[in-house]
Amino acid sequence: MxxxxxxxxxxxxxxxxxxxxxxxxxxxxxxxxxxxxxxxxxxxxxxxxxxxxxxxxxxxxxxxxxxxxxxxxxxxxxxxxxxxxxxxxxxxxxxxxGGTLTNFKTIRRSINRLFKLEAMEEDGTFDLLPKKEVSLLRKEKDKLNKYFSGIRDMTKMxxxxxxxxxxxxxxxxxxxxxxxxxxxxxxxxxxxxxxxxxxxxxxxxxxxxxxxxxxxxxxxxxxxxxxxxxxxxxxxxxxxxxxxxxxxxxxxxxxxxxxxxxxxxxxxxxxxxxxxxxxxxxx
Missing domain, CATH: 3.40.50.10490 (Glucose-6-phosphate isomerase like protein; domain 1)
Structure with missing residues (x-):
């Protein structure tokens, strides 16, 4: 080819x-x-x-x-x-x-936070929380997903x-x-x-x-x-x-x-x- x-x-x-x-x-x-x-x-x-x-x-x-x-x-x-x-x-x-590569440990913590929020939504935890708090958590999840969706599975350089x-x-x-x-x-x-x-x-x-x-x-x-x-x-x-x-x-x-x-x-x-x-x- x-x-x-x-x-x-x-x-x-x-x-x-x-x-x-x-x-x-x-x-x-x-x-x-x-x-x-x-x-x-x-x-x-x-x-x-x-x-x-x-x-x-x-x-x-x-x-x-x-x-x-x-x-x-x-x-x-x-x-x-x-x-x-x-x-x-x-x-x-x-x-x-900044630091996506040079401070990757911090970036991974943010990605792990995204995983946690997704798990909370899937296992029904959001259903047990006040609507206002759930709204804030969903906004946080969406923001994290916006920036990290493409590197969420990147565990090393x-x-x-x-x-x-x-x-x-x-x-x-x-x-x-x-x-x-x-x-x-x-x-x-x-x-x-x-x-x-x-x-x-x-x-x-x-x-x-x-x-x-x-x-x-x-x-x-x-x-x-x-x-x-x-x-x-x-x-x-x-x-x-x-x-x-x-x-x-x-x-x-x-x-x-x-x-x-x-x-x-x-x-x-x-x-x-x-x-x-x-x-x-x-x-």
Whole structure:
């Protein structure tokens, strides 16, 4: 099975980086060109680094390791949760709580409290308590479940950390590095790649880009466990949506918008053959 294709990367818009005014010079080696005020990521390098990360995650899991997926931004939460569950791994899709790794004993106490509250609800203890107290206990349980549902079964340190956007998830990255846990990450042009052990250069805003990269990493884990990886495909409506986003991006890059934020653009403007003629850089 092919791990990922250039066509998939193009269709998902993985090659679109941030506005040129928002970049980290350390990402220069992964940039192919600047187009309409946007950095275009070199997909030839991205493809190679995806394969490298895939093989390493495969090896870690094949040797009994576990992976913690982290993505707390709105556009990444669902994908992180769904793919981590599919791969049977841990995940954090809400705010990263300080000490999740470096002060894990305290985190485990909170998780044990969650287990206790769930047991009280199941064994009928809540039925014996005043309604006001039960209401408070249920709120506490729901809050604990919100933050710890993805790591409730994590009894020891993970063997690898995978994050989407290490700049936004810098606290998680720092804790992992302090504990010498290898960090895998989808890294956009505004991030510092030096903080990541296995860099995957790519668009960390567009949902399809995030989905493709996260699902590919999950496939490595599934395959290592003897399962069947999924084939990641996108619908025909992708093109129309991408064209709209590209037009919006061009207007903003020409100064028609007062904001310098990144636009989630994923248009595939050039054909695959045209990309290959540019030394297969695929933008």
């Amino acid at each position: 092919t791990i990922v294709t250039k066509k998939q990367l193009l269709e998902a818009g993985v090659h679109f980086g941030h506005n040129t005014r928002r970049w980290n010079p350390k990402m220069k080696e992964y940039i192919y060109e600047e187009r309409n005020g946007i950095y275009i990521i070199d997909l030839q390098k991205t493809e190679k680094l995806i394969i490298d990360a895939y093989k390493k995650l495969y090896s870690i899991v094949q040797n009994g390791g576990k992976v913690l997926f982290v993505g707390t931004r709105k556009q990444t939460q669902d994908v992180i949760r769904e793919e981590a569950i599919r791969a049977g791994q841990y995940y954090v899709d809400q705010r990263w709580l 993970p063997d690898a950390l995978f994050v989407v956007d290490p700049k936004s998830e810098q606290n998680a990255v720092r804790e992992a590095r302090r504990l010498k846990i290898p960090v895998f990450a989808l890294v956009d042009t505004n991030c510092d790649p030096d903080e990541v052990d296995y860099v995957i250069p790519g668009n960390d805003d567009a949902i399809r880009s995030v989905k493709l990269i996260v699902a590919t990493m999950a496939n490595a884990i599934v395959e290592a466990q003897g399962g069947t990886p999924v084939i990641i495909e996108f619908t025909d409506e992708t093109t129309q949506e991408n064209q709209t986003r590209e037009r919006t991006n061009r207007r903003r890059s020409r100064g028609r918008s007062s904001k310098s934020e990144k636009v989630e653009v994923t248009e595939v403007k050039a054909s695959t053959n045209e990309k290959e003629n540019k030394e297969e850089s695929n933008d």
